[in-house]
Amino acid sequence: MNLMTKDLLINFLIILFPIFLAHVIYLVKYVYRLKAIRGWFLAIFPILSLILCMLFPVVTEEHFVWDLRWIPFILGGLYGGYRLGMILIVITLLIRYVTGGESGFYVACITFPFIGVSLFFISKYYQKISVGKKIVIGVALIFLVHILTDYVSTQIFDLVIGISLWKQYFIIQVIGIVIVIILWEVIMANFQVLEKLVKAEKLQIVGHLAASISHEVRNPLTVTRGYLQMLREDVSPQTKVKYANIALQELDRATDVINDYLTFASICPEKMERLRTSAEINHVVNSIKPLASKNGIDLKISVFDDEAYYVVGERKKFQQCLFNIIKNGIESMSEGELSIHLLHAAATIQIKIQDQGRGMSQEQINRLGEPYFTTENAGTGLGMMVSYSVIKSMEGTIYVSSVQGEGTCFSLNLPIHAHESM
Structure with a gap:
């Protein structure tokens, strides 16, 4: 394994960090019921990964700058739709312009908008397909990116890139996007499970509240029914008044339970x-x-x-x-x-x-x-x-x-x- 491959693997670890960060933020949101944290936090992964990849690239002796920015860019466009895709295009071109290199910047100005627009159309159907098909589409897009980048670099700007560098870069990108898609799908599945748990918990609370109120009300109603049954027996008027008063008291207690039960918590x-x-x-x-x-x-x-x-x-x-x-x-x-x-x-x-x-x-x-x-x-x-x-x-x-x-x-x-x- 040469130096470029090792550095690209480190670049891949940079991509993984925002994924786990987004997962942790969602868990914090779930545990502490933070309503302020909404769906926007899902954009942390592609945006932060893209920025970190471009700020910490791999520079070879041939003065080529390599990084794995295409992985967060592609997945951000596929999962986030056109809004997030537009943000990623602007961020990519801005950073590429600031870091310098006219040829590389012009190549990016052609390839990223072209791929970005393609992602806008694919993203509409991407969310509905299975994980296996998502992986196939991700690998196909990486292949398309390499063909397009190679064509623009060599045919338009006369840049010469060694075949061995392209192979390493392509293989790492393919492995990287497969791993990231699987991880992201697992995390999204966990998110959905937690959302269902939250809804189930709310329904359970409602059910428990209904059960608890019925339980507390049933006691005085049972007593009232008993005294009303005793009123049907042959007893003195004084005893009937006594039974009726007790029955009324128990009905009042049932009313109090309904009005005040929440204070029992x-x-x-x-x-x-x-x-x-x-x-x-x-x-x-x-x-x-x-x-x-x-x-x-x-x-x-x-x-x-x-x-x-x-x-x-x-x-x-x-x-x-x-x-x-x-x-x-x-x-x-x-x-x-x-x-x-x-x-x-x-x-x-x-x-x-x-x-x-x-x-x-x-x-x-x-x-x-x-x-x-x-x-x-x-x-x-x-x-x-x-x-x-x-x-x-x-x-x-x-x-x-x-x-x-x-x-x-x-x-x-x-x-x-x-x-x-x-």
């Missing part, structure tokens, strides 16, 4: 309140009793007098958290007892919710609270995600212990806030 409490934990537990238990009765589950409550102890949080979200965990426990059992204990330990209040369901493995316990992870066939996993986020916003923690086939225990630990502190 960050779980930033809007209205901090002092909450009596026992009162909130009793409220949730009263709301979920119809579902427990329907499934044949007994609810056992054991709470201490917490008149002097308060936790701080947003009432509706705390109730939603308790409702989700209790409902999951009920649905995990075909029969049995679900117990709820309220305990006081040092500076914390602990709520223990123990079911006698099928239990979970340690791997499932570790994934609790992840978006869209659920052990239920028809579940979405969003209820548990919300519960974890609510307890975290109240500066509390959730511990889970479970034995498969025996049941699961959720321990909610919340810091106590004295009555006079707020």
Whole structure:
């Protein structure tokens, strides 16, 4: 391998650099969702490659200047169309004029516009054909370029170029354009895949949002349906009023879920309140009793007098958290007892919710609270995600212990806030 071939291979590496640069820019755009970076960045490859090739040419002892400018010029015209092609023609002639050499400049003034105009017509069909045909067209254009350049150089300007130099130059150009076409097609395919992923991600978000809203709304609607069914039974007027009020409250809760669900994403409490934990537990238990009765589950409550102890949080979200965990426990059992204990330990209040369901493995316990992870066939996993986020916003923690086939225990630990502190 002589010196010219080595230098031309270095020139080829110069062509590859802008290709990978364009790829990196697109990946950055995808990762950081940069809308400012649009299709214009695809022009980085041909323009920058052309400029670098012409600024760092190979000069032989015969005072000929060689470079691989035709590769980015041809591919830029084929992929970029006439607009990019015109820019490349202007850049080529400008640099060729500045670098000097009258004969070479005049040769460029004939060959580049001629090939450039040809590319304008071919580019309309080039994008629609297969990669194999694109490679054939690229090699054919390199062959046409050499014939045209040789004819103009020898017949019009009487330049004598050695056959060995032409062979080396032609072979390297052919190999170069084949490699670059393949690389560019792979990169463009990656771009298309990423674009599809972005669209699929947006559709997935929409689907998850719809699923999450339906999940949260279904809970109060289920309770409402249960109380409405109980209204059909032979009960006292006072009991009917009580059932109707609870049903209306649950419908209001469904409305609140629809209006406020997006706030669950960050779980930033809007209205901090002092909450009596026992009162909130009793409220949730009263709301979920119809579902427990329907499934044949007994609810056992054991709470201490917490008149002097308060936790701080947003009432509706705390109730939603308790409702989700209790409902999951009920649905995990075909029969049995679900117990709820309220305990006081040092500076914390602990709520223990123990079911006698099928239990979970340690791997499932570790994934609790992840978006869209659920052990239920028809579940979405969003209820548990919300519960974890609510307890975290109240500066509390959730511990889970479970034995498969025996049941699961959720321990909610919340810091106590004295009555006079707020």
